[in-house]
Amino acid sequence: MGDVLAGFHAVWEFDSDSVLIRFERGIRRPKLFQALGERRIPYEALRSVTVSQGRRGTVVLHAVPRRGADPLMEAANGQLKEDADPYRLVLPAERETLASYYADELRGALGPGAEEPAERYLVAAPEAPLHFKAYDGKASFDGSTVAFRWFWTGASSAKWKSGDQTFAVGELAGVEWRSPEIFNGYLRLLERAAPETRPGEADENPAAVVFGLGYGTVHESLPFAAAVLQAVRAAGAAPESAERAPVWRAGDTGRNPADIADRIRHLGELHEAGLLTDAEFGAKKAELLAEL
Template sequence: MGDVLAGFHTVWEFDTDSVLIRFERGIRTPKLFQVLGERRIPYEALAAVELAPGKRGTVALRAVPRPGADPLMDAADGQLKEGSDPYRLVLPAEREVLAEYYADEMRAALGSSGAEPADRYLVTAPAPPRGFKAYDGKASFDGKSVAFRWFWTGASSAKWKAGDQNFPVDELAGVEWRSPEVFNGHLRLVLRDGADAAGCTPRGEQPGAADQDPAAVVFGLGYGLVHESLPFAAAVLEAVRAAEPDEDAMPGGPGRTVAALTGADKARPDPADIADRIRHLGALHDAGLLTDDEFSAKKAELLAEL
């Protein structure tokens, strides 16, 4: 097609085999769009194209992704609000005829796959932040493992007892993301069958409360930003899929993962933060929530980080 269709906050550039979705930056632009920047969506990753009336004199053109084609939408699991849907282009109502033309062109390019689930990711996960802050800890991802580091001001005693966590991607079966905009929002890691990682919820088992689970960080209602945590979850999910046994089926070939940070990129621990965490451990010990041995062991772990 080779044409451009500009809407509110978003521009679609059409090619013969894909559409490049570019998200504008601005005060009124949804923050998730600002983080995404741009994404190329192959037509084979789409199940359908819809055009419907929008609000306040607008029309909305929406590309419907195939199940399993995009790690971002897999992670979101239908929780994104309409205004933050990255597959939705909103236009003035007077451009409805033009929007219908492009909708027909895209439908003709979709092929025969329809709504059939994709057997691999066809859309690349957005570049994730190196880390993001939740209510009870900080999550970081270097392409090979996910790390959770607890905040003494928010983490439960169960998480403090378990200590900071590190989960190699090849030991994970998936990621559970619950939006920070709803009650009990969190990001939880699910353990692959046969793996052995303390605190992580094994595949097929009913998980406990996220605030007590060392394999989860809790957002808190309205805390923990969608625009940071969702691309993070998508990148981890993509890496988990790439680490599955059938690596040849993953986008980009065997062993495809998010690029790892070099040692120089990883920040050194803040001594003041370590001191605060030791003081919090002392408070838990004084309250009888940590035994003498547990307190000594956790203190030694923290001191070893300096």
């Protein structure tokens, strides 16, 4: 195509076989976009393209990747907010005709297998080394090994007893990421041969780190999860025939009343310490009570 389409938060540069998305930096830009910088999306990685009316006099060009084509979107598993979707380009409403033109061009470039899951990752994940601070520890990834280093201020006694952890990508079957913007968010490594003694809850499981207010933010933990997923598949540790890792979805809780009571007490402590406003405390408490 050889053209450029500039939106409010990004610029799309169209080549013969791919589109290069350059994310703009700025205070009002989503932090995930700033962390990603730019991404090259092969046309064969796309499933569909649409144009729709946006908010406040805008139009949205939205490309949807094929399942299994992008490790970032696979890790996100539908948990990203609309404004943080890296496949959305928001334009002024008067550019709707231009957006429709490029949408048609992109549709014409889609391959015959667009509706089928991709056999391999077609979009590159952020490069290692990567790291971020979770509530109970620091997670780091050097491209071949994931390491968890526990914080004495946040780690559970079970994690302290197990000691700091390291995991070679060859030992892993995948990654489960639950957004830090959802209460009880976490990043869990799915081991190919996990010990039967591994607890189910992330705050007790030494193969997981838990998020908290300001810890494990989306723009740090999601690229991390994507990079690990890509390395796992590249190492051949997650064959296509393997059962997909379980992923959290709204409505899945698996928590008992005692655990919820503990979480509410913890919320109360944060509220009393001034780390949660009255509104935040009330909303999160209501979310927990709704799980009973």
